[in-house]
Amino acid sequence: MTPRVEEILGGYGGDNPGTLTNLSRLLNHGRLAGTGKLVILPVDQGFEHGPARSFAPNPPAYDPRYHFELAIEAGCNAYAAPLGFLEAGARAFAGEIPLILKVNDDDVLLTDKDPDQALTASVQDALRLGCCAIGFTIYPGSAHQLQMFGQLRAYAEEAKRNGLAVVVWSYPRGAGLTKDGETAIDVIGYAVQIAAQLGAHIIKVKLPTAHIEQDAARAVYEAQHIPIATQTERVRHVLQCGFAGRRIVIFSGGAAVFDDETLLDEIRAIHAGGGFGSILGRNSFQRSKPAALKMLKAVMDIYEGAPDGGANL
Amino acid sequence: MTPRVEEILGGYGGDNPGTLTNLSRLLNHGRLAGTGKLVILPVDQGFEHGPARSFAPNPPAYDPRYHFELAIEAGCNAYAAPLGFLEAGARAFAGEIPLILKVNDDDVLLTDKDPDQALTASVQDALRLGCCAIGFTIYPGSAHQLQMFGQLRAYAEEAKRNGLAVVVWSYPRGAGLTKDGETAIDVIGYAVQIAAQLGAHIIKVKLPTAHIEQDAARAVYEAQHIPIATQTERVRHVLQCGFAGRRIVIFSGGAAVFDDETLLDEIRAIHAGGGFGSILGRNSFQRSKPAALKMLKAVMDIYEGAPDGGANL
Amino acid sequence: MTPRVEEILGGYGGDNPGTLTNLSRLLNHGRLAGTGKLVILPVDQGFEHGPARSFAPNPPAYDPRYHFELAIEAGCNAYAAPLGFLEAGARAFAGEIPLILKVNDDDVLLTDKDPDQALTASVQDALRLGCCAIGFTIYPGSAHQLQMFGQLRAYAEEAKRNGLAVVVWSYPRGAGLTKDGETAIDVIGYAVQIAAQLGAHIIKVKLPTAHIEQDAARAVYEAQHIPIATQTERVRHVLQCGFAGRRIVIFSGGAAVFDDETLLDEIRAIHAGGGFGSILGRNSFQRSKPAALKMLKAVMDIYEGAPDGGANL
């Protein structure tokens, strides 16, 4: 147990030893073990966007075994996927990589300005498959948000009672927000706070822009001169919104199509701002395995080094 | 246990021995036992379309015993039906044919652009009637889809805990789709992926056309040159969407009124594309028993032979 | 146990001995005991139409004890009523007549083009009151139909587990149907099939007319030359829709105001068509007891005799 992992676990005093054990499994696995940083492979795109859009660019990825192998070979901290993908490999790869069962999902065959997700797996499923955590998506700002928060509450309570960790994908979206608002700095910070108050152990958000969505928030950002001009500053502010750095906040890799340097610059900003790591889906499994391993190595290299430009929070 | 059945069961490492036992019962029964191919007789038309439309063309089919006898004599792998039909024969034919209890159904006395189904039987019903599996219909693309996915999740969890297999009828339909979209190749592939991610062991879909419904999908199909011109290619792609062939995907027999050669050509395409078999309702029970047995024999002849034109996946 | 009752019970092989015991109680009680025919007294009109409209024409009928006495004196097979009416007499008349607890009901203080019913009693209520069966109304064609089917499923499962029989009032009605369609031959046949597939042991429908409601059904009725010109033919067809006569289908007595000969002609047609009997409410309790007993005797005389004009199915 490194001092940094011990320090991180110190923020979760409300949890039982079972949940702390699973959190430490996530933090102490793979190449970044013990650093307090996480790189997670998530593969829910087959459900969320459809199989051809997700896997045709790299056809071996149609096979559920591929993603277990990729996560293991790359030295990721964990692999996250819906029920079917985990069921298809949990026995063959038992004990080789921490698993996160995504327990709710949506598809794009029907879309709604107020998105919602179906409950697609249970805490009991996570336990029988040997997972360390459940993953749950919420859409703050959607007309369905209150119901989703309530569902998360029930799942989180059962997960914690059974010693699992809770990872929340907090994606602001819906009638309450403009398109730009979905990644506005005030909204992303708020999305982190909501997930943290709902009891999440690990929170995944998108990287924020400098846009401010809500007038009442803008007044405060301006009055208090909160620095949000650079990506590093924004990451630092988002971490602050995550209980002053006492909740693990990780960032998604953004859209699939951009060049690697842009991606790595984002990683450097996350690292510099004190972010806990990345969750990289489409940028991992939609390229050939050698290319993916190379990219993931570059990402982990950054997280393993000292952060550019600035201390942690 | 043939090597092929063993290979197929190998894809279901997440399941307990009870469920594997029932999956192997389905794969090892009837004339196609051990081949890894399935021909299933489904009779839910009485509920879905009404009794006269379903059974008047072959009046003995009004009697629930008729379908048990037909499935047994034809050497089908299994017989699938709603609660009432199974209750009416489960004792008399106990142990003679694997049974699949259809646990949700709809009728056409009221139709909706966003279809839904009523829950009409339970996992407990399936257990007390000696069934190997439950059958559940989902309508991806309907406004009710998220709720249906959640219902399936609950049924599947209970079924798996009790050692039953889960067969999903995945029928894209509803406000999210055009009429042509219901059988579009991207949509059928997506419907298979959704069912697989929801934890289905066996997935039933319609044969796809070469139409592509979603713009975002079309871009990928074109960019990646996914071959979908022939029925065999489309079946092969659909299988790929079913976890690269690691999920049992079977195809329905289509509308009742076409000549047998068209039907058999479809079977050949399914076989050539690596499909796991067929589920033939109206084309079986709406003709006289001798004619049905002859047709089913022809279908099984195809599945027993080497596939035309092309290896498996 | 007469051969005919044994034959009828043979259609219920999916049920446990408890339920078969209660079905045989219904078939072996009263004047028609052992004949395989049933005449049941139902009194849910007080709830469904209001007390004055129901009972003022024969004021002793306001008293719940009256209906127990009428059913016993007439030699009916069973008495069916809502919770309150059964609670008011179940102890005083314990063991004297099989009881059917109606577990859902509606009133006419508020009407809806898509009717629904309230759940007004439970399976546990039926057990504590010594009933043989529960009675449940469904409205195929109503916007609420899927929910009602699901409620029936839950009630029926609990009833069967506890050894009770399930009687379904299947009344097509709602936005999916025209007024004439509610008694159309295709719709009544469909209503019987739905109830049977949902696991009903006994199904109550209205007598059908020769009208055909659904175009897709009409095509089949015409192509297959299904005989539906006479009431006897229509009854025979309805029985066929009830699993080829393997489900007990009984008919309601229609509107209260017609002369007795019309009523008795209908009974003769039901008998000739192979119907299992009648459920006669308003035509029983809205006349004086002597008149009711006389009428019920005439009805039972018909059912006890050989059917006019034609063998059973």
Added chain:
Amino acid sequence: MTPRVEEILGGYGGDNPGTLTNLSRLLNHGRLAGTGKLVILPVDQGFEHGPARSFAPNPPAYDPRYHFELAIEAGCNAYAAPLGFLEAGARAFAGEIPLILKVNDDDVLLTDKDPDQALTASVQDALRLGCCAIGFTIYPGSAHQLQMFGQLRAYAEEAKRNGLAVVVWSYPRGAGLTKDGETAIDVIGYAVQIAAQLGAHIIKVKLPTAHIEQDAARAVYEAQHIPIATQTERVRHVLQCGFAGRRIVIFSGGAAVFDDETLLDEIRAIHAGGGFGSILGRNSFQRSKPAALKMLKAVMDIYEGAPDGGANL
């Protein structure tokens, strides 16, 4: 046990000894003990109309202890109130007066043409507070009526299983009715019937007018010459609708502002018509305690005497 109480309890043969014990507690307490008549003090106005409108006319009534004392000093059969009021006195006044826990309530901060109530207490609450009965309001005629009936069903089943009695406030109201219709004789009679069929032991309604709301009912009232011209006749008819006098039907005291003679005339009519008593809220606690005691004494004097003008049913 007086013969009259024994006779009344004889109507409840479906109930267990626990419930009969609690019904007899209600009938055998206070000044009217053993007469078969009931005067109950209900105080749910604080919730239903607000505290100032309810208690400012007699400020001691803000204190929950006041109502216990009033009911005890007046010799009422029981005191009925929502959870908070009973919790505030149940220990101090334990055993001194039978209690009825009102388990659903509404307020007037938001009103709806289709009223509904919130579930505000449970059967378990009634048991832990030592109550004899639960009180439940239904609104026949409201768009929420079917759901309310279903809620009552569940509460009543649990109450009866635990030996409690069930008191139903049956108030016709909502989109199905005109304002006049809420107290129309046909509608009040129907409201009593519905409550009785739902299994109520005691039914509370408003005094009816001679208005007839429903056309189909009017035809019967006229054809059968049902006497409804006087209040006594209308009470008698309402009792008939309550299972021919075999269910305890009591009447509310009407609006608060009228002179006492009008109120006492109503009591005389209730008594003459065979009514089982009164439930008097605003006319009790909105005047000073001496005035209230005087009024309640006058009411009980009437119920203790022989009814004016006419035998019971």
Added chain:
Amino acid sequence: MTPRVEEILGGYGGDNPGTLTNLSRLLNHGRLAGTGKLVILPVDQGFEHGPARSFAPNPPAYDPRYHFELAIEAGCNAYAAPLGFLEAGARAFAGEIPLILKVNDDDVLLTDKDPDQALTASVQDALRLGCCAIGFTIYPGSAHQLQMFGQLRAYAEEAKRNGLAVVVWSYPRGAGLTKDGETAIDVIGYAVQIAAQLGAHIIKVKLPTAHIEQDAARAVYEAQHIPIATQTERVRHVLQCGFAGRRIVIFSGGAAVFDDETLLDEIRAIHAGGGFGSILGRNSFQRSKPAALKMLKAVMDIYEGAPDGGANL
């Protein structure tokens, strides 16, 4: 146990010793221990208004440990917060300050004229974190009010069974009310009554204005000459609406931006009117800790002294 605390607990005779123990913990902790007065620190603003708006004015407040420390150093009676904030400190500060777990919350990413809250924690969460009470918000006047009351009922029943106290934030709001009506004297009094009738032990409301919202209420306020001209009079009336002072009613500190003298004047009015104390969020944690401690000391000084101008109720 001081006589005043004993007197207060005397109003809760319906509760078990476990709940009384936790109520006395709240009353006997901190600087006001034993006085019968309460000053509570609530920090749900991060969820309700967003983290930057809540904590940027005093950045140490981003850290969940800060609020525990502030409440302890100030000598507050209790600290109330959502799940995440309590989980983050419950172990480190175990036993140092009574905790109230806020179990429902809302955010401002989407607002509705009829507000509602998500269920965000459970009674079981409160027990595992060592809390004395749960906190629950209701919105009387919202279209969701009946459902919220029902949720509170279920939470309160479980809390009381487990020996916890129940604190209700009763905030009138929604389609039934004007903006001014939300703090109208009749409405605030009504909000207290509703919470009390629902079984709350402690009720939090806003300070009322002299506005009267409902016509039917105005008639009574005028007829009875209820004094509501001064804040002290209004507080006294609100206490009366809380079961004549037998329920603990506390007041929130109002908007964040006003000068301290205005705030202290309000505290003096609350004290003079017999109020049980204050719950001060934004006025505490949005200033530096020394300033907050100074302000809270001034508030407690007032509550510890004799009330200005007037005896208790």
